[in-house]
Amino acid sequence: MSNPAPTPPVRDPIRWLNNQPYLLLSLTSLFWAGNIVLARHVGDHLPPITLTTIRWFGVFLILLPFAWPHLKRDWQVLRAHLPLMLFLSAIGFAFNNAISYWAMQYTQALNALLIQSSGPLFVALWSLILFGVRLTGAQLAGIAISLAGVLTILLRGDFGALAGIAFNKGDVMFGASLVSFALYSALMPRRPVTHQLSLISFTTFCGALMLLPFAVWEYSTGAVLKFDFLTLATLAYVLIFPSTLAYLFFNRGIALIGPNRAAPFFHLVPVFGSAMAILLLGEQPRLFHLVGYALVLAGVVIASRQGSAKVRID
Numbered sequence: 001m002s003n004p005a006p007t008p009p010v011r012d013p014i015r016w017l018n019n020q021p022y023l024l025l026s027l028t029s030l031f032w033a034g035n036i037v038l039a040r041h042v043g044d045h046l047p048p049i050t051l052t053t054i055r056w057f058g059v060f061l062i063l064l065p066f067a068w069p070h071l072k073r074d075w076q077v078l079r080a081h082l083p084l085m086l087f088l089s090a091i092g093f094a095f096n097n098a099i100s101y102w103a104m105q106y107t108q109a110l111n112a113l114l115i116q117s118s119g120p121l122f123v124a125l126w127s128l129i130l131f132g133v134r135l136t137g138a139q140l141a142g143i144a145i146s147l148a149g150v151l152t153i154l155l156r157g158d159f160g161a162l163a164g165i166a167f168n169k170g171d172v173m174f175g176a177s178l179v180s181f182a183l184y185s186a187l188m189p190r191r192p193v194t195h196q197l198s199l200i201s202f203t204t205f206c207g208a209l210m211l212l213p214f215a216v217w218e219y220s221t222g223a224v225l226k227f228d229f230l231t232l233a234t235l236a237y238v239l240i241f242p243s244t245l246a247y248l249f250f251n252r253g254i255a256l257i258g259p260n261r262a263a264p265f266f267h268l269v270p271v272f273g274s275a276m277a278i279l280l281l282g283e284q285p286r287l288f289h290l291v292g293y294a295l296v297l298a299g300v301v302i303a304s305r306q307g308s309a310k311v312r313i314d
Helices: 013-017 021-041 048-080 082-103 109-116 119-131 137-154 159-164 169-190 196-220 229-257 259-281 287-304
Strands: none
Touching: 021 109, 021 229, 021 259, 048 082, 048 196, 048 229, 082 169, 082 196, 109 137, 109 169, 109 259, 119 137, 119 169, 119 259, 137 259, 137 287, 169 229, 169 259, 196 229, 229 259, 259 287
């Protein structure tokens, strides 16, 4: 009697996704693109500090049932690295998000996307200053190529329009949030070794606590939530996609390929933003869209390929 054919192993989709850094980082950029566009249109419904506080308390509560066993196991490690954990909470969750939502009340989505396109350079700068990690030639070339693609899309192929863009205090605030998040990204490889659910649940809770006094102050100034469908839909999107999933995916992506190789994926944010405008708002695709997409994707592939990593740990 012949032996039966072996049963193929059942692939766990979550385990598979957890080891796909390029897909994880691409989805992160997709979720953040939606967040930037949405934040520009709901400023009069959701005060920025209140929104950020609800965002991180909500993420903590969503994750807590899944994170609790890991938090108990990792608690001593988290306590041993408490200063670093509190700092990551402040720059990656409290300050970064509150100031970016606040900035969107004063700036345009185009300006915010232009400023965000400089994210990889800030990550590279922090990595160099703090840890001596230098960009390789491939990483630098990839960032430059993808940045050219971003500008092609945002400026609609007219680079002369760059001189006509005016920046205001909202742009400065958004830039400060980007510098803060770049520092968070550069520090992530030096975080304590814990389960990623322990890390994100701890930092979101601490970030929300840091923001709570400022949310109370904001409420005292007369800035209150408007409870309507737009508010509820915005909170649902923000809690699930650019918060819970995006940070889990982003942290995992950095853990797998490092901050300098992950940073060029910032450039996918305006790509997805313009694609949303074409698909959802009926904008017509133009030649500059295709040229920009091709440049961004080529730059991301060049900068993030495995051979381009060069990390020095002292």
